[in-house]
Amino acid sequence: MKIKVELDKFHCKGCGACAEVAPDVFEMDETGDKANLLKDETTEQETVELSAAMCPTKCIEVTTEEEEK
Numbered sequence: 001m002k003i004k005v006e007l008d009k010f011h012c013k014g015c016g017a018c019a020e021v022a023p024d025v026f027e028m029d030e031t032g033d034k035a036n037l038l039k040d041e042t043t044e045q046e047t048v049e050l051s052a053a054m055c056p057t058k059c060i061e062v063t064t065e066e067e068e069k
């Protein structure tokens with residue numbers, strides 16, 4: 001199942017946790033201060049939800065297709 005991912009860069013404090021847990025979906029930008037979203041849709045629900053849970057500022061939002069309906 002595909003999920004949608006949103007990243008609120010304004011509130012990201014650059015801890016790097018998301019990029020470590022789900023490197024296919026998140027990367028740190030050149031400065032290392034913010035995360036970048038590599039994909040806004042993915043099937044990697046488990047790792048992305050873990051990233052969202054670990055994010056200290058809760059700036060990662062995950063939406064499943066079921067929730068959208």
Ligand code: SF4
Nearest residue numbers: 012013015016018055
């Ligand atoms: S886990 Fe959250 S605060 Fe840390 S780099 Fe990722 S988006 Fe930013």
